[in-house]
Amino acid sequence: MVDSYKGLRAAVVGGSIGGLTSALLLRGLGFTVDVYERTPTPLENRGGGIVLQPTTMKWFGERSAHRIEELSTVTHHVRYLGKGNDVLHDDPVEWRYSSWSTIYRSLLDDFGTDRYHLGEFCAGFDQDADSVTLRFVSGRSERADLVVFADGITSTARRRMFPKLQRLYSGYVGWRGTVPERHVSEETRRLLGDALTYSVARDAHIVLYPIPGLDGGLQEGQRLLNYVWYRNVPDGPPLHELTTDLRGFDCPVSVHPGQVQRRYVDEMRAAAEELLAPAAAETVLRTEQPYLQVVFDTRIPAMAEGRVAIIGDAAFAARPHAAAGTAKAADDAWTLYEHLSTAGGDIPSALKRWEPAQLQLGNQLIDRVAEMGHRSQVAGTWTPGDPDLRFGLYGPGV
Structure with a gap:
């Protein structure tokens, strides 16, 4: 019950989409919630497009001041294009999309900035039976009754709890980018404007879809065309050289625009x-600043310890083939909220009950996207129209 948590503090480490969703839900249970984000400035223009699965949209459908229809684009086809822009396959399937920045700004607007702390990197923590103590590189120290780590693939909690756990490189990277829809040809707009579009090549494939423009525009011509193009890169020196940025810095997770x-x-x-x-190639060629995402599999053997929970990419970082990373973080947050709401104030007990199903879901997702990646990047069995290749957190299409 909500009354069980009045007067208690919750801390969320990581102020991205998963962290903000968790913070909003915990506040709804009566917690006083603070969010600690490591970056010193607001997380604007981070990443490109995201596919909005039902769990991701749940907050906006039930509790937000923002309507998802005002934050997203929609397409009505899943389409595969051949080498001459010929349509190899077309299914009438509806998907909705947004940009990372649009969803982030809307969640932050719902949460507010009074308890959203920038420039606070959590370096370590301890806990006893009653509370958790967080330590920050700034010298700050905070105590909370519950801590949720939503701090991504380089999570402090994962490193602290499982110091020998390593990311497993998939064997390929994702080239990403966006281009204003008005900057491509009429034929490309016609082919890509109302579809989730694939172009498949040997040991590679690209997926494209329209997302809101930088000013939030949702109409044709105002939107951005967003893509991810998966290309094989051997591990070791070739990958390290590719992911060394213009400053000479090693960027093992992503190289920014x-x-x-x-x-x-x-x-x-x-x-x-x-x-x-050609339509996919034109979109890539007209991108001013393409960037790179190194594609990993990351699993975790436990998501809860005492009063500490680990959610989203901090726990399971899934390859993007199922478009389920943001949805998994939202699902972790919502199911944690549901278990806490019936725990009568017993936080460790709620976390213990919450953990098993989320571990199972995370492992199932990693298994599925790894198989999808193998089919496209290794085996060459990514077949246009195969229903097993559809997006979905819980399974293909769901």
């Missing part, structure tokens, strides 16, 4: 013209 070495951008663009359907 404007920081990818020019020689790699030039090679990628040449390959797009050779390998992809």
Whole structure:
């Protein structure tokens, strides 16, 4: 019950979409909630598009001041294009999309900034039976009755609890980017504007869809075309060289827009013209600052310890093939909320009951996206229209 948590403090480490969803739900239970985000400035323009699965949209459908229809685009087809822009397969399937920044800004607007603390990197923590103590590199120390770590793939909690746990490189990277819809040809707008679109090549595939424009525009011509293009890169020196940015810094997780070495951008663009359907290639070629995401599998053997919970990418970082990373973080937050709401104030007991199903869901998701990646990047069995390849957190299409 909500009254069980009045007067108690919850701390959320990580102020991204998963962290903010968790913070909003915990506040609804009566907790006083503080969010601690490591970056010193608001998380604007981080990442590109996201597919809005039902769990991701649940907050906006039930509790937000914002309507999801005002934050997202929609398409009505899943389409595969051949080398000459010929349509190899077309299914009447509806999907809704937004940009990372749009969803982040809306959640932060719902939460407010009074208890959203920027520039606070949590370096360690301890807990006893009654509370958790967080320590920050700034010298700050905070105590809370419940701590949720939503601090992503480099999570402090995961490193602290499982110091030998390693990310498993998939064997490929995702080239990402966006381009204003008005900057591509009429034929490309016609093919991509109302579809989740694939172009498949040997050991590679690209997926494209329209997302809100930088100013939030949702109408055709105002939107951005967003894509992820998966390309194989051997582990070791080739990957390390690719992920060394223009400053000479090693970037093992992602290389940000404007920081990818020019020689790699030039090679990628040449390959797009050779390998992809013309509409997909045009979108890639017209992207001013493409960037890189290294694709990993990350699993965790436990998501709860005492009064500490680990959610989202901090626990399971799934390859993007099922478009379920943001949905998994939201599902972790909602199910934690549901278990706490019936726990009568017993936080450790609620976390123990919450953990098993979320571990199972995370492992099932990793297994499925790893198989999807193998089919596209290794086996060459990514077949247009195969229903097993559809997006979904809980399974293909769901």
